[in-house]
Amino acid sequence: MLKKVKIEFGEGKKLNATGGNFTVGTDQSVEGTTPDPLDLFITSLATCAAQYARNFCESRSIAMNGIALNVEYCQHLETSQISKVNYILTLPEGFPEKYKAAMLRAIDLCPVKKHLLNPPAFELELV
Structure with missing residues (x-):
């Protein structure tokens, strides 16, 4: 499509x-x-991961209260290239232990991140 x-x-x-x-x-x-385009890129990664966290909780009737996701990244000053992205997930006290690892796996399913691991082909066209 x-x-x-x-x-x-x-x-x-x-x-x-x-x-x-x-x-x-x-x-x-x-x-x-x-935001500038690079801010949008990082925001896209962060919101995608957050949506997968939300979907995980909703599918198990886990309240979102106290859950937070922050994304930190290292950016080269001269090239603006991002060398590292760190997802920091905060879970509230009482979050079910049996779901902690699964929550991280759910966040890791983000298709925006997967595009970085398996990038699309890029073409330029002049008309």
Whole structure:
């Protein structure tokens, strides 16, 4: 299935990406008010993992109260390349011990992360 994201060039360094029924704005200016593309990339990894954590809990009727997920990453200052991404999952006291390892496995199923492990082909086209 072919999907499409259309980019609209805004003022300065602002961009709007529209695909399906969503629009996401980015801004790479120093005083930007929206995330830059690399921030969106990390946010995509984090929210994907969080959604899998939520699905795991909902399927087992486990309350989300006290569950937190933070993502830290190391970025090279000159190349902006990310060298490490660390998911930090906080579980509340009383979270069932039998589900802790399974929760980590669920988060690891995130398809955004899997794309990094098995990247798509990239093509450039000039029209």
